[in-house]
Amino acid sequence: MALLEASGIVKIFGKLTALNGAALTVGENEFHGLIGPNGSGKSTLMKCVAGAETPTQGSVRFAGADITALSPAERARAGMSLKFQITSVLPALSLYDNILLALQAQASLLDLVLSRTRGALHDQVMTMLQQFRLAERARDPASALSHGQQQWLEIAMALAAKPRLLLLDEPTGGMSLEERRVTGELLAPIKAHCSLVIVEHDLDFIRDICDRLTVLDQGAVLETGTVAEIQASRSVQEIYLRRA
Structure with missing residues (x-):
């Protein structure tokens, strides 16, 4: 069974049809790329999956359950996490406190009221900072980070809830070549x-x-396949040449 199945997704904004029957299927432990020319509907499909937009038609299933009508918060509780292109870290807070807040969002109200979480979560905070090569900056304000490092911090925050599916919208935008490699x-x-x-x-x-x-063009799926299959596709090559 696929982890994520979005099928027949139509999204209409006034007179604009942004998505026209788009589909996306993602398996467990799979890294799946969504590509296509500007205006092809990639970010809109991502938002429909995450619940930031409601499809005009179509359905979204996650872990076997229909989540089409669920809010973003309900999808997050089901195991889905989203990071949009624009960073949303809290710049005045330290890296440590940004991660701590993301972890505390999973704690019970009682634990938060009784201030039980900060000490209990310390090791998890530091582990996540180490995983994203930010441990040495733990006490620095997030505003002191480079753009790429702020993106890494936000990805770490998105992973704090231990999601089954992470959605990333253009995470390397504005990064240097070295930051993209890292x-x-x-x-x-x-x-x-x-x-x-x-x-x-x-x-x-x-x-x-x-x-x-999965390659989108004009709101519909052009092709889905392995990286090698997509690279060899004449249809995919043509849309990129046409839009170049």
Whole structure:
């Protein structure tokens, strides 16, 4: 059984049809890339999966359950986590406290009221910071980080809930080549316990980390397949040449 199945997704904004029967299927422990020219509907499909947008038609199933009508918060509780393109870290707080808050969101109200969580979560906070090569900056304000490091911090925060599926919308936007390379290295270990759907314009980056790709064009799926199959596709080559 697939972990995620979005099928027949239509999304209409006024007179604009952003998605026209789009579909996306992602397996357990699979890294799946969502690519296509600008305006092809990638981010809109991601938002429909995450619950940030409600499909005009179609359904979204997660872990066998229909979640089409669930809110983003309910999807998060079901095991889905989303990071949009724009960072949403709290810049005035330390890296440590940003991660701590993300972990505390999973704690009970009683534990929060009794202040039981900070000490209990210390090891988890430091483990996550170490995983994303940020431990030495733990006490620095998030505002002091480079753009790429802020993206890594937010990915770490998105993983705090131990999701079964992580959704990333253009995580390497604005990064240097070296930061993009490191981002790929940082994401690789999560495959052992988490699937990934990633929208990305950097085709070299997405090719290197993904198992399968889905190509959108004008709101519909053009092709889905392995990286090798998509690279060899004449249809895919043509849409990129046409939009170049």
